[in-house]
Amino acid sequence: MSALTAEPQKADLREPAGWRRTKSRIMTSLMVLSFVVVIIPLGFVLWTVIAKGASVVGWSFWTSGTIPPNTEPLGLGGIGPAIVGTVEIVALASAMAVPLGVLGAIYINEYGGRGVLARIVRFMADVMTGVPSIVMGLFIFSIWVLHFGTNGFSGLAGAFALGCLMLPIVIRSSEEMLKLVPDSLREGSYALGATKARVTVTVVLPAALGGIVSGALLAIARAAGETAPLLFTILGVQSLNWNVFHGATTALPLLIFSNASSPYVGAEGRGWGAALTLIAIAFILMITARLVTARFARYAR
Amino acid sequence: MDDPEQMTVTTSLPKPAALREQVATGSDTPGAPVFATRNVSCYYGSFRAVTDVSLTIYENDITAFIGPSGCGKTTVLRTLNRMNDLVEGARVEGDVEYRGAPLYAPGVSATAVRRRIGMVFQKPNPFPKSIYDNVAYGPRINGERKKEKLDEIVEHSLRQAALWDEVKNRLNKSGLSLSGGQAQRLCIARTLAVEPDVVLMDEPCSALDPIATGKIEDLMREIKSRYTIVIVTHNMQQATRVSDRTAFYSVLRDEQNDTRTGVLVEYGRTQQIFADPADPRTQAYVTGRVG
Numbered sequence: 010m011s012a013l014t015a016e017p018q019k020a021d022l023r024e025p026a027g028w029r030r031t032k033s034r035i036m037t038s039l040m041v042l043s044f045v046v047v048i049i050p051l052g053f054v055l056w057t058v059i060a061k062g063a064s065v066v067g068w069s070f071w072t073s074g075t076i077p078p079n080t081e082p083l084g085l086g087g088i089g090p091a092i093v094g095t096v097e098i099v100a101l102a103s104a105m106a107v108p109l110g111v112l113g114a115i116y117i118n119e120y121g122g123r124g125v126l127a128r129i130v131r132f133m134a135d136v137m138t139g140v141p142s143i144v145m146g147l148f149i150f151s152i153w154v155l156h157f158g159t160n161g162f163s164g165l166a167g168a169f170a171l172g173c174l175m176l177p178i179v180i181r182s183s184e185e186m187l188k189l190v191p192d193s194l195r196e197g198s199y200a201l202g203a204t205k206a207r208v209t210v211t212v213v214l215p216a217a218l219g220g221i222v223s224g225a226l227l228a229i230a231r232a233a234g235e236t237a238p239l240l241f242t243i244l245g246v247q248s249l250n251w252n253v254f255h256g257a258t259t260a261l262p263l264l265i266f267s268n269a270s271s272p273y274v275g276a277e278g279r280g281w282g283a284a285l286t287l288i289a290i291a292f293i294l295m296i297t298a299r300l301v302t303a304r305f306a307r308y309a310r
Numbered sequence: 311m312d313d314p315e316q317m318t319v320t321t322s323l324p325k326p327a328a329l330r331e332q333v334a335t336g337s338d339t340p341g342a343p344v345f346a347t348r349n350v351s352c353y354y355g356s357f358r359a360v361t362d363v364s365l366t367i368y369e370n371d372i373t374a375f376i377g378p379s380g381c382g383k384t385t386v387l388r389t390l391n392r393m394n395d396l397v398e399g400a401r402v403e404g405d406v407e408y409r410g411a412p413l414y415a416p417g418v419s420a421t422a423v424r425r426r427i428g429m430v431f432q433k434p435n436p437f438p439k440s441i442y443d444n445v446a447y448g449p450r451i452n453g454e455r456k457k458e459k460l461d462e463i464v465e466h467s468l469r470q471a472a473l474w475d476e477v478k479n480r481l482n483k484s485g486l487s488l489s490g491g492q493a494q495r496l497c498i499a500r501t502l503a504v505e506p507d508v509v510l511m512d513e514p515c516s517a518l519d520p521i522a523t524g525k526i527e528d529l530m531r532e533i534k535s536r537y538t539i540v541i542v543t544h545n546m547q548q549a550t551r552v553s554d555r556t557a558f559y560s561v562l563r564d565e566q567n568d569t570r571t572g573v574l575v576e577y578g579r580t581q582q583i584f585a586d587p588a589d590p591r592t593q594a595y596v597t598g599r600v601g
Binding site: 122123191193194195196197198199200201202203204207211212215216 | 423437451452501
């Protein structure tokens, strides 16, 4: 340390110039570009559905009975039976798949560990995710519907098919969320003399709840939009069927499919209206679930 | 050593006889033995983390475990309330007795053990619940449902942990909203709420600033008349400030087989360990020449 060192050099804190800065700019532009590319189809879908469906939907459209997808002009008929069917079937499928899936995830992550059974369940869930949805429909058709002859078609059968589709999604997403719960929380609970079940129910599940609900919602939204598994299970009829456990019924995706594939202007319009309704239902579901979890998760921060 | 307090300790100490046997014999009369370990070795899979630990921990003492990283002090601590049961592949050899009962005998419930022997962790780990629910958690899992009783326990525990005045007006706020020192005192309150016999502390102050550390040390001295405390610490000043007895652990290397394991080098009254250690390794560590 000599006192002779005059003028201490000023630290250079400017942004690095040259190639490094260029690279940074290129990468930033790429990211923004990717985001825009991703958002375009979403915006386009939303825009088209709203533009073509907004003029169709309304209270009478939602509550009127279905009419066959042929000559009738736009303004007649509605999608009441399909809304009832979709809500009932998806609710029933969720009631079966969500608890089962969450319990399965708890088993895999909290109890099974690296055991054989846990590995099998995890592997099977992965395989099940890859099964095409039409195959799920055919599966339920062959093991359930066919056993009951012409009475076999029902909302229940549809719910089975959708439930099979939702189950692996719920299992894997819940498992990921449970994995994120830090072990320090589990240890804190064990150190107070809690049993494993207690730790899971009172500490792990509440901490993972937000994520588990998100995963379940994704699964529900996915199932609500499925057409293929319903073709062979609920048949798709025009009439209103309140009984989800008995008799053929209909659902929004089926109605969209039959109307959209019809050449008549009226049918096409009803298809767009039904599509908008389906999106709206999914949207309302998401918002509600978010609000509910926000109440539960208010101690997370 | 430039800590004046320690200097006086050093000079005013009568020199006790060398303590080669690893049982504390202080000038005071120790309380009843709470833990007695004999030749305890802990393994993680095939790795022997700590070898042949024999020591006795006495009632209402604050016992400090010190030693360099990897010496197995935390492993021994977690053996005392069977926390290591939760680690896959962990096992214990030798005898660990808690108030005359073998801790690792068949039929002993780890849950029952942990209800009597609580633990505070290195990183404060409040649950993502309200401050109130954090403290009431233990009593609740033990079956306490009455609101008045829970209120009483929560207040009493938070007072013992010297946190009541800071949080009494926001008991329904999240436990995660507290600062590090407050969160650690909340964890201590949570542990005390189940009225344990022993509190094990695994480096409870290593994530805290000196002021928060001081508060926790004050609180340890405050509650030691009702609890037996075992604390793992990297901070030797902390051991001298709070503990009655100190166990020094070290790492034993086997160069030929390229293995290492933790061993208990010396255990005795804290004053003796720091002022007149019997083992040269202890001497080297407490004077800061090693570790």
